[in-house]
Amino acid sequence: MNTGVRSRDALDKSGKQTDKSNRRKAEERIKGELESFIRKLMGAKLIDEKTKTLTENKQNGSIPELDIKLDQKELKEICLRVREQFMLEPVLLKLQAPICVLGDLHGQFLDLRVKMMEKLGPPPKQKYLFLGDYVDRGAFSLETVTMLLAMKVRYPKHIYLLRGNHETRAVNKMYGFFDECKRRFPDDKKNELWTLYQHVFNCMPMSAVIGEKIFCTHGGISEDLLSWKQFDRINRPTDITDLGLLTDLVWADPCNETKRYEMSPRGISMVFGQTAVEDFFANLGIELIVRGHQAVQEGYEFSADKKCLTIFSAPAYCGEQDNLAGILAISKNLECIIYTFKGVGKNAATITAGGQEKDAAHPWHILLPILQFHQWHIPRQM
Numbered sequence: 001m002n003t004g005v006r007s008r009d010a011l012d013k014s015g016k017q018t019d020k021s022n023r024r025k026a027e028e029r030i031k032g033e034l035e036s037f038i039r040k041l042m043g044a045k046l047i048d049e050k051t052k053t054l055t056e057n058k059q060n061g062s063i064p065e066l067d068i069k070l071d072q073k074e075l076k077e078i079c080l081r082v083r084e085q086f087m088l089e090p091v092l093l094k095l096q097a098p099i100c101v102l103g104d105l106h107g108q109f110l111d112l113r114v115k116m117m118e119k120l121g122p123p124p125k126q127k128y129l130f131l132g133d134y135v136d137r138g139a140f141s142l143e144t145v146t147m148l149l150a151m152k153v154r155y156p157k158h159i160y161l162l163r164g165n166h167e168t169r170a171v172n173k174m175y176g177f178f179d180e181c182k183r184r185f186p187d188d189k190k191n192e193l194w195t196l197y198q199h200v201f202n203c204m205p206m207s208a209v210i211g212e213k214i215f216c217t218h219g220g221i222s223e224d225l226l227s228w229k230q231f232d233r234i235n236r237p238t239d240i241t242d243l244g245l246l247t248d249l250v251w252a253d254p255c256n257e258t259k260r261y262e263m264s265p266r267g268i269s270m271v272f273g274q275t276a277v278e279d280f281f282a283n284l285g286i287e288l289i290v291r292g293h294q295a296v297q298e299g300y301e302f303s304a305d306k307k308c309l310t311i312f313s314a315p316a317y318c319g320e321q322d323n324l325a326g327i328l329a330i331s332k333n334l335e336c337i338i339y340t341f342k343g344v345g346k347n348a349a350t351i352t353a354g355g356q357e358k359d360a361a362h363p364w365h366i367l368l369p370i371l372q373f374h375q376w377h378i379p380r381q382m
């Protein structure tokens with residue numbers, strides 16, 4: 001026997017073992033870091049006494065602040081990791097219920113966290129699908145999108161994030177996210193952080209099918225979408241331009257005055273009517289479309305003879321409207337329940353004014369009751 005070879009074998013083996021255990025240690029460390037990042041955000045509070053009792057939205061030129069600091073390095077690490085995670089998943093997700101579906105959030109971080117996550121339970125307690133539009137308009141785009149991205153890396157099977165039209169370079173440069181990154185990281189002269197988020201957005205999945213019956217996307221259906229196989233031909237990373245399938249998936253709206261498809265008054269993409277929806281259902285075996293993209297007063301709204309449901313999850317949108325937020329909970333047998341919530345802002349002020357001194361630091365906790373309850377069944381074909 002050649003002892004030299006044998007000892008080399010032994011070395012290789014123990015080398016591999018060390019590799020494995022190092023990798024395991026590194027994975028555990030990353031998990032721990034992600035969990036502490038999520039904990040930090042789940043515990044964040046507003047620091048400005050004035051804004052706390054008003055609303056988390058920008059008001060009279062004052063921008064509210066949280067009592068936590070975001071570390072640029074940490075954000076970058078989460079972006080790089082979640083980008084890999086998105087690339088491991090298909091562009092069209094196939095998901096199973098039970099699952100909670102949320103629509104547009106638009107940087108309303110406290111509404112998301114306090115009214116929704118704390119009520120329903122964060123992942124992995126609950127499985128979530130988000131329909132996009134995490135950033136822009138609200139004061140906390142960075143917290144909103146990054147908390148969800150961190151949850152995606154840590155609990156990839158319990159949270160799924162679709163892309164909205166605001167998860168595109170051209171849109172979030174204009175409507176708040178770019179300015180927020182600049183304001184909060186003024187030393188980042190080349191906008192590296194903002195650019196890195198665009199790389200993440202360019203890898204996000206576009207749509208999902210739940211239980212083979214419920215089609216979920218940010219905007220709507222497309223005249224060009226005739227087969228699921230089309231999703232396999234979408235190569236990521238990709239930006240979204242102003243024409244075609246990807247554009248419709250994040251920009252289209254339902255319209256009760258239209259039968260099939262017509263040009264959208266938005267000046268981009270199309271509106272779709274009931275016949276278009278029925279053709280889509282017949283062609284692809286779908287029984288319900290769930291989408292976000294429009295600020296609806298009750299937090300949810302049906303169109304196309306209840307075949308299309310809009311879910312909007314930013315209550316008191318921009319601090320200017322008094323709309324409710326909606327959440328769709330889908331049970332294992334595809335029973336759908338819509339919950340609606342008020343925001344943490346103006347209503348919280350009313351309650352604290354009523355003398356709830358003890359809860360003043362968290363005025364929203366006492367405003368949790370479900371305001372409305374709706375339930376209907378999707379007719380399942382046997």
Ligand SMILES: [Mn+2]
Pocket residue numbers: 104133164165166218250292293294
């Ligand atoms: Mn939108």
